[in-house]
Amino acid sequence: MTGKVLKATRKTYNVAVDGKIISCTIRGKLIHENKEYTSVKVGDNVEVALISDGEGVIEKILPRKNQLSRVIESRAYQEHVIATNVDRILIILSTKNPPFKSGLLDRYLVISEKNHLPAIICINKIDLADRAEFQSYLEYYPSIGYPLLFTSAVTGEGIPELADILKDGVTALVGHSGVGKSSLIKAIEPELDIKIASVSERTRKGQHTTTVVELFPLSNGGYVIDTPGIRELGFWGIYKKDLPQYFVEFRDFIMNCQFSDCTHIHEPGCAVKQAVEEGKILPERYRNYINISHSLKNAPYE
Ligand SMILES: Nc1nc2c(ncn2[C@@H]2O[C@H](COP(=O)(O)OP(=O)(O)O)[C@@H](O)[C@H]2O)c(=O)[nH]1
Numbered sequence: 010m011t012g013k014v015l016k017a018t019r020k021t022y023n024v025a026v027d028g029k030i031i032s033c034t035i036r037g038k039l040i041h042e043n044k045e046y047t048s049v050k051v052g053d054n055v056e057v058a059l060i061s062d063g064e065g066v067i068e069k070i071l072p073r074k075n076q077l078s079r080v081i082e083s084r085a086y087q088e089h090v091i092a093t094n095v096d097r098i099l100i101i102l103s104t105k106n107p108p109f110k111s112g113l114l115d116r117y118l119v120i121s122e123k124n125h126l127p128a129i130i131c132i133n134k135i136d137l138a139d140r141a142e143f144q145s146y147l148e149y150y151p152s153i154g155y156p157l158l159f160t161s162a163v164t165g166e167g168i169p170e171l172a173d174i175l176k177d178g179v180t181a182l183v184g185h186s187g188v189g190k191s192s193l194i195k196a197i198e199p200e201l202d203i204k205i206a207s208v209s210e211r212t213r214k215g216q217h218t219t220t221v222v223e224l225f226p227l228s229n230g231g232y233v234i235d236t237p238g239i240r241e242l243g244f245w246g247i248y249k250k251d252l253p254q255y256f257v258e259f260r261d262f263i264m265n266c267q268f269s270d271c272t273h274i275h276e277p278g279c280a281v282k283q284a285v286e287e288g289k290i291l292p293e294r295y296r297n298y299i300n301i302s303h304s305l306k307n308a309p310y311e
């Protein structure tokens with residue numbers, strides 16, 4: 010039988026098989042091949058042999074479509090896979106409490122592009138703000154390919170639209186603590202016993218290896234991942250010179266820069282800077298590009 014791994018604890022895994030949750034261990038051979046217990050990840054599609062009602066053994070990991078990773082700096086920049094087979098990222102920010110920050114939005118978009126994941130922008134707590142103000146600033150994002158949604162877990166605004174987005178495949182929720190991730194899921198799925206990341210989010214900050222990742226099945230058929238670990242995805246494998254390609258709208262201008270190795274920061278004849286001046290690229294986004302660029306390292310082979 011095949012199933013989907015919802016949760017991984019030290020040596021056991023919760024696997025959804027035909028709508029039932031089976032507690033599984035993994036076949037010794039699999040551990041041996043991968044040299045670690047943690048080779049099976051949340052989101053993996055696996056082959057399971059049932060050993061009793063509600064218990065089984067994972068025999069095989071089916072090929073992964075993709076994986077979301079972060080870097081563990083304390084372990085010499087080793088890659089750590091957080092979840093696999095993710096279909097999209099839902100970037101959640103709030104208008105207030107915590108305040109909206111465009112820099113954060115653009116950082117999350119860079120991470121989405123790096124991971125080849127479609128991103129959807131969700132601005133929550135719209136009940137606390139002047140919608141028109143956010144709308145006029147943010148309408149730029151749909152024009153470069155990112156769907157935009159305004160929600161309120163309090164008034165219910167945008168909740169049906171959000172539910173519709175989440176109904177297919179696996180959606181990873183990203184966004185700082187307090188923006189309303191759990192509240193939004195609860196608004197969609199009142200029945201779900203949601204302690205989504207709430208315990209780990211505050212108390213386990215900093216304890217990178219113990220971060221709990223869990224995939225929650227929704228009754229409409231989709232799955233959501235809400236984990237503090239996603240926030241720490243950081244810029245795994247992203248180097249300074251790669252950054253322009255992750256600002257999708259820059260791609261149209263880059264080939265017209267005077268220098269082929271233009272960083273689009275200080276060079277003369279830069280088509281990106283010109284596009285900013287002509288109002289084709291949002292100035293704030295360009296500023297965020299510069300800030301992010303300064304925070305990145307050069308590639309190790311340069
Ligand atoms: N006014 C308002 N408050 C919200 C909204 N969504 C969540 N909150 C509140 O924001 C706080 C943090 O929400 P929570 O769902 O725990 O955020 P999480 O840390 O991202 O999971 C809670 O006090 C919620 O009641 C909203 O749309 N509007």
Ligand SMILES: [Mg+2]
Binds near residue numbers: 190205210
């Ligand atoms: Mg939460």
Ligand SMILES: [Zn+2]
Binds near residue numbers: 271272273276282
């Ligand atoms: Zn340039």
